Amino acid sequence: MAVTHYELIILGAGPAGLTAGLYAARARMNHLLIEKGAEGGQILLTDWVDNYPGFPDGISGFDLAEKMAAQAKRFDLNSMFGNVTSMDLTQKQKRLELDDGSVKTCDTLIICTGARPRPLGIPGEKELTGKGVSYCATCDAPFYRNMHVAVVGGGNTAVQEASHLTKFADKVTLIHRRDELRATKILQEKAFANPKLEFIWDSTATKIDGTDGVEAIHLLEKSGKESVLKVDGVFVLIGVVPNNTMLPLDLLKADAGGFIPTDIETRTTVAGVMAAGDIRSKEVRQVINAAGEGATAVLAAEHYLNNLS
Amino acid sequence: MASDIVKDLSDADFDSVISSDTPCLVDFWAPWCGPCKAIGPVVEALAKEYEGKANIVKMNVDDNPATPGKFGIRAIPTLILFKSGEKIDQVTGAVGKDQIKELIEKGL
Numbered sequence: 001m002a003v004t005h006y007e008l009i010i011l012g013a014g015p016a017g018l019t020a021g022l023y024a025a026r027a028r029m030n031h032l033l034i035e036k037g038a039e040g041g042q043i044l045l046t047d048w049v050d051n052y053p054g055f056p057d058g059i060s061g062f063d064l065a066e067k068m069a070a071q072a073k074r075f076d077l078n079s080m081f082g083n084v085t086s087m088d089l090t091q092k093q094k095r096l097e098l099d100d101g102s103v104k105t106c107d108t109l110i111i112c113t114g115a116r117p118r119p120l121g122i123p124g125e126k127e128l129t130g131k132g133v134s135y136c137a138t139c140d141a142p143f144y145r146n147m148h149v150a151v152v153g154g155g156n157t158a159v160q161e162a163s164h165l166t167k168f169a170d171k172v173t174l175i176h177r178r179d180e181l182r183a184t185k186i187l188q189e190k191a192f193a194n195p196k197l198e199f200i201w202d203s204t205a206t207k208i209d210g211t212d213g214v215e216a217i218h219l220l221e222k223s224g225k226e227s228v229l230k231v232d233g234v235f236v237l238i239g240v241v242p243n244n245t246m247l248p249l250d251l252l253k254a255d256a257g258g259f260i261p262t263d264i265e266t267r268t269t270v271a272g273v274m275a276a277g278d279i280r281s282k283e284v285r286q287v288i289n290a291a292g293e294g295a296t297a298v299l300a301a302e303h304y305l306n307n308l309s
Numbered sequence: 310m311a312s313d314i315v316k317d318l319s320d321a322d323f324d325s326v327i328s329s330d331t332p333c334l335v336d337f338w339a340p341w342c343g344p345c346k347a348i349g350p351v352v353e354a355l356a357k358e359y360e361g362k363a364n365i366v367k368m369n370v371d372d373n374p375a376t377p378g379k380f381g382i383r384a385i386p387t388l389i390l391f392k393s394g395e396k397i398d399q400v401t402g403a404v405g406k407d408q409i410k411e412l413i414e415k416g417l
Contacts, residue, residue, distance in 0.1 A: 037405040038347030045344065061343050081350075081351065130401030139386075142341065143384070213381060
């Protein structure tokens with residue numbers, strides 16, 4: 001079995017991992033970045049990014065991902081596609097086993113595995129995923145030309161993507177469990193001014209109906225009143241859950257939600273192991289934070305390596 | 310997404326390509342879909358890996374509305390595996406390489 005050792009392994013190639021890769025490559029560290037799916041992470045699900053500085057006209061999520069990857073690769077980023085099948089962080093030399101049968105060891109590890117959209121967990125959701133239930137408005141909005149869709153959620157993602165959906169759908173109904181949105185003000189202003197966008201407040205989704213495609217969504221109002229809304233699609237945008245399946249959660253003292261706590265330098269409870277981006281236990285999950293934490297994590301890794309005797 | 314190994318299918322040649330008894334994986338994508346572009350390299354790598362064993366092709370849903378409509382596709386990327394003209398199974402979303410492999414293996 002091939003065993004290869006690195007000073008630094010970075011897990012995940014979203015904004016945090018790609019920034020860590022950029023810093024590691026420029027520091028000429030003996031490094032490896034492992035990505036299981038697609039470079040870019042969750043920004044690939046975003047139609048447009050208007051709050052990442054340096055792009056005065058905004059930039060599409062995909063283009064931003066591509067530019068981040070290209071920038072790291074300009075400095076000889078060493079990256080591969082692969083899945084970690086097991087992980088041992090109890091020793092000084094951290095050990096990862098991959099699905100290609102290889103074993104990678106490292107002195108320092110930066111966990112940037114990120115998060116993914118949180119499912120509602122209601123009947124019909126799983127069965128109708130890809131058949132009208134979607135977690136990516138950017139990907140799927142054009143399939144809903146002249147139709148009526150529901151968006152569940154009230155944060156930035158939900159409100160921004162609901163506005164995006166109105167470019168295609170005739171009517172978009174945003175369903176939110178509170179009586180006001182959490183989304184940033186400029187997004188709210190845009191949403192309230194949009195004639196194709198309607199709001200249902202103080203309501204949760206309880207069930208999605210349909211056989212070959214979504215037909216309706218069942219709602220429960222805070223008052224106890226139940227109703228059924230006929231829709232052709234349901235976009236679920238209610239936050240995220242961590243990508244933590246391969247992580248030793250007890251050792252890393254994961255929080256109740258499964259996210260990894262760190263200090264301000266992104267150091268976890270395990271020496272030589274850092275966490276950056278959406279996998280970190282924190283309040284704010286923005287592209288800019290993820291990128292910043294990726295940089296911080298590499299500097300913490302370098303510091304740790306310098307003190308290794 | 311320009312690639313030599315993953316051939317672009319159209320509505321017109323769809324039936325003839327999927328009717329083969331060699332398993333055929335169709336990657337339904339569009340230029341405006343970030344995750345579709347992102348899984349492109351994974352699909353390409355698998356096309357090389359399964360060369361001779363499975364036929365891996367892609368279809369632009371913007372240029373070819375009939376076929377996605379026929380299969381009720383409402384989300385992309387969607388990958389559908391066909392064998393002898395029959396749909397075997399499908400996956401939706403920017404899934405990992407292992408999940409796509411699992412899908413292809415169902416037809417081998």
